[in-house]
Each structure stands twice: as structure tokens, then as C-alpha cells.
Amino acid sequence: MKRTPFIAVEGPIGAGKTTLASMLAERIKLPIIKEIVEENPFIDKFYRNMDDWSFQLEMFFLCNRYKQLKETASEYINQGKPVISDYHIYKNLIFSNRTLSGIEREKYRQIYHVLTDDLPKPNIIFYIKASLDTLQQRIAKRGRTFEDGMDPGYLQQLIEDYDAAMADLATREPSTVIIAIDGNAVDFVENKKQFEEIVSQLKEHME
Ligand SMILES: Nc1ncnc2c1ncn2[C@@H]1O[C@H](COP(=O)(O)OP(=O)(O)O)[C@@H](O)[C@H]1O
Numbered sequence: 424m425k426r427t428p429f430i431a432v433e434g435p436i437g438a439g440k441t442t443l444a445s446m447l448a449e450r451i452k453l454p455i456i457k458e459i460v461e462e463n464p465f466i467d468k469f470y471r472n473m474d475d476w477s478f479q480l481e482m483f484f485l486c487n488r489y490k491q492l493k494e495t496a497s498e499y500i501n502q503g504k505p506v507i508s509d510y511h512i513y514k515n516l517i518f519s520n521r522t523l524s525g526i527e528r529e530k531y532r533q534i535y536h537v538l539t540d541d542l543p544k545p546n547i548i549f550y551i552k553a554s555l556d557t558l559q560q561r562i563a564k565r566g567r568t569f570e571d572g573m574d575p576g577y578l579q580q581l582i583e584d585y586d587a588a589m590a591d592l593a594t595r596e597p598s599t600v601i602i603a604i605d606g607n608a609v610d611f612v613e614n615k616k617q618f619e620e621i622v623s624q625l626k627e628h629m630e
């Protein structure tokens with residue numbers, strides 16, 4: 424049975440997820456679901472003291488994305504309408520695996536699965552990989568004050584965690600299309616030919 428294309432763009436902080444998802448939505452005339460960021464009331468406190476604020480931050484992201492995913496399912500996927508998003512809800516497990524620990528991490532994982540296991544997940548994923556230096560340059564360019572002075576070790580660990588998570592996803596969900604993009608070599612913002620190559624890949628998998 425033909426699946427309704429549910430496209431996600433993923434990758435570590437500053438990789439270019441929102442930029443690429445927005446460009447593809449415009450180019451292919453797709454509705455786009457964007458993650459909230461600044462609306463998370465704990466994000467400033469989190470970056471100042473991760474241990475004290477990680478649970479509240481992760482729960483806020485999870486509850487917000489659970490609501491978004493339910494709406495995406497009812498308004499698009501369950502009606503056979505393709506949609507694109509600048510995140511995969513799986514990112515909640517990627518981040519929380521690092522920011523939470525002990526019983527709180529276990530409770531969070533159980534809540535994540537109770538909330539999301541019965542909801543549709545992206546079946547086409549663009550995974551933007553980039554070096555620490557590239558991510559740091561783009562984070563600085565974006566200029567969110569709460570990301571100033573982000574611990575390079577946190578970001579490097581996230582790079583490694585994303586690689587492991589995408590490999591795990593490919594094993595667990597062999598029918599999910601995962602297209603890796605080398606964010607250091609491919610500049611889909613400035614290089615139109617490279618962007619159109621991504622567009623062609625997407626159209627090929629949407630047919
Ligand atoms: N391929 C690219 N080349 C240069 N700058 C980029 C590229 N992709 C994104 N950017 C810039 O990097 C910053 C982060 O991009 P964004 O899409 O917000 O990343 P993410 O959503 O992954 O956090 C933004 O200022 C954006 O304009």
C-alpha cells in the first residue's frame with residue numbers, strides 16, 4: 424500500500440534543518456510543520472544549568488511535539504496529504520538520552536513511548552551531517568542569545584549521538600528512507616544545483 428510522504432529534515436543544532444525544510448516546502452508546495460524553540464520557557468535556564476532544568480525542558484518539548492504530531496496525523500497523513508517537518512519526534516530521545524539520567528530518564532522514555540508509539544512517523548528523512556566547526560559557525564550566524572557559549576563538548580556529543588541514532592533508526596525501520604547530506608560540502612542555500620539535486624531525490628521518493 425502506497426504510503427503518504429511524511430518528510431522530516433533532521434540533524435544536530437544549527438545543521439540547517441529549518442532552512443532546508445522551508446526551502447523544500449516552498450519549492451514543492453508542501454505544508455510545513457515547524458518545531459517551537461523560543462516558546463519553550465525553560466530554554467534559557469536549561470543552557471545556564473542543564474542539570475536543574477533538563478527534565479522540565481524535555482517534557483515541554485515532548486508535550487508540544489506530541490500535540491503537533493497528533494494534528495499532523497489528523498490534518499495531513501491520515502487524509503493522504505504529504506507534509507514536511509523540520510524535525511522528527513525521535514530527536515526527543517536523542518537529546519534526553521544525554522540531558523537526563525537515572526530514574527528520570529527512564530520515566531521520560533516511558534512517557535515518550537506511551538505518547539508517540541501509536542502515531543505516524545516520518546518515512547523520508549533528510550539527515551544533515553556537519554562538523555562541529557560548521558555547526559558553531561551557523562549557530563553564531565543565527566544569533567540566538569541562549570545558545571551563546573554553548574559547550575562545544577555538548578555539541579560534539581550531539582553530533583555523535585545523531586550518527587548513532589540515525590544508524591539505529593535505519594536498522595529498526597528498514598522501510599524508512601534516510602538520505603544523508605554532507606552539510607560541510609553541500610551548500611543548498613547558495614548552490615542552486617545542489618539544492619535541485621535534493622529536490623530530485625525527494626521527488627523520486629515521493630512517487
Ligand atoms: N547550507 C547552509 N549554508 C550556510 N548557512 C546555512 C546553511 N543552512 C543553514 N544555514 C544558516 O545556519 C543557521 C542555522 O540554520 P537553521 O536552519 O536554523 O538550522 P537548524 O534548524 O538545523 O537549527 C541559519 O542562520 C541559516 O541561515
Ligand SMILES: Nc1nc2c(ncn2[C@H]2C[C@H](O)[C@@H](COP(=O)(O)O)O2)c(=O)[nH]1
Nearest residue numbers: 435436437460481484514515518522570
Ligand atoms: N535538550 C533539548 N534541546 C532541544 C530539543 N529540541 C531543540 N532543542 C534546542 C537545541 C537548540 O538550542 C534549539 C533549536 O534546536 P535546533 O536543532 O532546531 O537548532 O533548541 C530537545 O528535544 N531537547
